[in-house]
Amino acid sequence: MSNSIVIISGSPNATSRLNGIIDFVRRELDLQGYPSKTITVVTLPAEDLVHSRFGSPAIVEANKLVEDAAAVIIASPVYKASFTGVLKSYIDLLPQKGLEGKLVLPLFIGGTLAHLLSIDYSLKPVLASMGARHFIRGVYATDNQVNRIQDGSNETKFEVIEDLAERLQASVQELVEELVLRSRVAQ
Template sequence: MSNIVLISGSPSLFSRSNQILSYLGAKLKEEEQFSVSHILVNEIPLEDLFYGKYDSETIKKIAKQIQEAKGVIIASPVYKASYPGVLKALLDILPQDIFKSKPVFPIMTGGSPNHLLAIEYTLKPLISILKGHSLQGVYILDSQINTEYKNPIIDDDIKRRIELQIGYFIEAIREGKISIPQ
């Protein structure tokens, strides 16, 4: 059984991106028999993030979870054409090769199609700097999400795109591939 780490970059307690991560995590556990762990930026002590305490017990535990994982899924809302600063603060204090040789599936949510390229111009370069192998990301409009449903993604095209990328993600983990289809 492989471990997958889900990172929610939302500072909100009830975020759409976290709902999507929770759904995908449950699906990966149930259908694919992966072990899954969640990292929520809003549960990390603020002092650790604000003061860059890379040697805090919480940050060491997070780093260990990610280093031992076979793959990572990051979901984040778009704030002002980028990911939230709290997500950047977390990634900044982790080891610089934290995603080395891991498939990383980025997902972003936002209220406007104007931020469609936020994954390409903000999140994917950060994943690359951390030595991860980024899959093609999926951007989901808030209007394509209903958090009242088990599968919060209500748009059929987005569902298909998520399924396709999850398939690539699982294949990359199982085969140990680091050459991921774009």
Template sequence: MATILAVSGSPSPVSSTHQVLTLAADRLADRGHRVETLAVRTLPAAELLRADAHHPQLAEAADQFARADAIVLATPVYKAGYSGLLKSFLDVLPQFALEGKVVLPLATGGSLAHVLALDYGLRPVLMSMKPRAVSESFFVHAGGIRKGPGGFAGLEPDTEALLHEATDTFAGLVESLTQAALSSVRLVPAA
């Protein structure tokens, strides 16, 4: 199965965005994929803002990104745009860092108008990085999130079902493209 990197672009250690990403990652792992997680907020801020790609932590994050077969990017939407933290990380990566990869953009936001940030803000940046495919974006409105005493308590059943559907569609795309790549490899017997 594929190695999938789940990237959290939320600046908050306790965020609905990270929780939604975790639900998607768990669903992908249940399908047999190897899922790794990267919380961009844990990278050194000064080096990230300077785009110091040679800093050891940023270089390791870029290597982790390069090793993945597919990427799930999760971001909160602020002021009608995806997070600056995620943008800073994408700017550190090589120009064609998504080449050959399948991407699932996820976002959370407080207004349905924020859904446009995915297709009019994030998608063009992703497409400039030459992905093999970008799955349909998925947006979680604040009304689809259940809150408890400690914050995030899960998703409303309808929202969770839609997240599962989006995640399964993405997984199916990853699996079909991985299988197609494997079937195009011709084994030549040793002489």
């Protein structure tokens, strides 16, 4: 069984603080020997998403990354108590049982703690309908836990506060431990 990991970013904003969380998680995975690939949904052709073009080369390629992955990290900002519409547009283009047998780690960020349960009430039911059964402890962060760093370059950089960093590290560790267990069972 593959140990590959794909991160699906549902942010419509290139400078979103969600990117700081994704970058942190990607570095943690790399440190543990688990490189990941990222699908940034907003960079997929808008026409393909809006018109549900399942056969589009970009959609087929993105879906292949998900199909080949042992683990899927789904990251989104929270708008109106749910994940983004652009993320939903892409999820709708995944096969009906496209998450069956996969480890799923949700990562959400919102303006306040008011939407803390959005992972459980908006995301998990949709993913469960697609076969997801094994969820890694998700992380919900607030905007004030991820700081934008201005260093004079044109690239936006982020700093994750300690409490959030610890929660992200714990979720990554849980994900890695599950991947190790699965690879042992498969042998």
